[in-house]
Amino acid sequence: MYENGYNVEPKWKEECGVYGVFSRTEDVSGLTYLGLYALQHRGQESAGIAITDGAWMDVTRGMGLVNEVFRHQVPHMENQCIAIGHVRYSTTGSSLLCNTQPLMVNYSGGKIALAHNGNLTNAAEIRHELEEQGTIFQTSIDSEVFVNLIARSRAETVEEKIIESLKKIRGAYCLAIMTEDKLIGARDPQGFRPLCLGKTEEGSYILSSESCGLDVAGAEFVRDIAPGEMVVIDDSGVKSYPFAMNEKKASCIFEYIYFARPDSVIDGQSVHDARFMMGRVLAREAKFKGDIVISVPDSGTTAATGYAYESGIPFVEGLIKNRYIGRTFIQPTQKKRDTSVKLKLNAIRSVVAGKSVIMVDDSIVRGTTSGKIVNMLKQAGAKEVHMCISSPPIGYPCYYGIDTSVRKELIAATKSVEEIREFIGADSLHFISLEGLKSCVSEVNADDMCYACFNSAYPIADGEKPAGDSKYVFEQRKK
Structure with a gap:
């Protein structure tokens, strides 16, 4: 069948896990490696870690489990201060190396890396608009919509660019974003997917899809990121930027039934x-x-x-x-x-x-x-x-x-x-x-949970079904 110009087939959508560390004293890539191990149950197709020392940024990604991807060496950089990581099950796009995360791009505002857990219900619509304007996409995953929206934003600060972009997105997302000097986390307005903040004794800040990712790093749980909230972590500490906190909450009941680890x-x-x-x-x-x-x-x-x-x-x-x-x-x-x-x-x-x-x-x-x-x-x-x-x-x-x-x-x-x-x-x-x-x-x-898979009461009434309804929506074009 064809929808919105794309040839689609019914396929399955799945889960991911994100992690991030900001520290001037600890091994951020090593902590991220441990965190991804703890979140391995959330994704077994691929894994990746992006790091920065405040000037340079690099990413290592591969297919397979965390220990397979980083079999020879965990990525390292002198004076590294921020790292983000991702374990993937394909939500949109094939299980291919080009679709692994974190995504890393250079744009006029500098460098940015992004890791995403969730599924965007209006990604095909936004991607089509961006392609009509000349935007080139390198992957077939919905997560790439984020980085292109951020790169195209005319807002002054990176925080404003990200919030402007988030307000155009519908669906489920928890994000770990890294710039040269900031670690940023964001959770969708409904709170479909979990994201929490922790802090180590040494003062390092950690973002994790689940609290079990904090435990493995020896970090103390600080709080959950609220639905519709963005947090920015830098040398001055943690700042909160609520961008859509008045929406009806709808966190996923299946996190408690199946997806999350019992110790979270x-x-x-x-x-x-x-x-x-x-x-x-x-x-x-x-x-x-x-x-x-x-x-x-x-x-x-x-x-x-x-x-x-x-x-x-x-x-x-x-x-x-x-x-x-x-x-x-x-x-x-x-x-x-x-x-x-x-x-x-x-x-x-x-x-x-x-x-x-x-x-x-x-x-x-x-x-x-x-x-x-x-x-x-x-x-x-x-x-x-x-x-x-x-x-x-x-x-x-x-x-x-x-x-x-x-x-x-x-x-x-x-x-x-x-x-x-x-x-x-x-x-x-x-x-x-x-x-x-x-x-x-x-x-x-x-009442703040999503039970749509049981009763069809979809929380996002104007976007409950993603355009194309297929994980290959960005790969199979109508000729």
């Missing part, structure tokens, strides 16, 4: 505590009786322990995970996902054989992975498999940076709960209720 705290809510409570609520709602409770590791484990705690049924390790295999849900193609399932998990026959098993997982998106796991358990001798899911059925696409962007490929869009149960081969199936899920994030206002 996002907007004051412990991810671990939220997932543990999801398991307790599942036990109250489902009331499944069984011999053992197991999880689909690792994202289902905390909820499974909550189920066991509430029900009194023992939690055991029934599935073994190969720790060297990445997440199947956010692999870039279905073929890779299918292969990963076989390599990733194996049932422990002595644990599950002859047992009525209650299995807890975080979500069912397409149903293929869940079906393979249920079949694996039954082949290992499980008498029954009762499945509990710590999210409601995902029946609608997400356009804000999660891998659920094509409705016809979402199993809950076309099948009832009973039909899903039959499809995956489980003996019973229960999804947590939406109200039950809301009760699990007690430290945040449940």
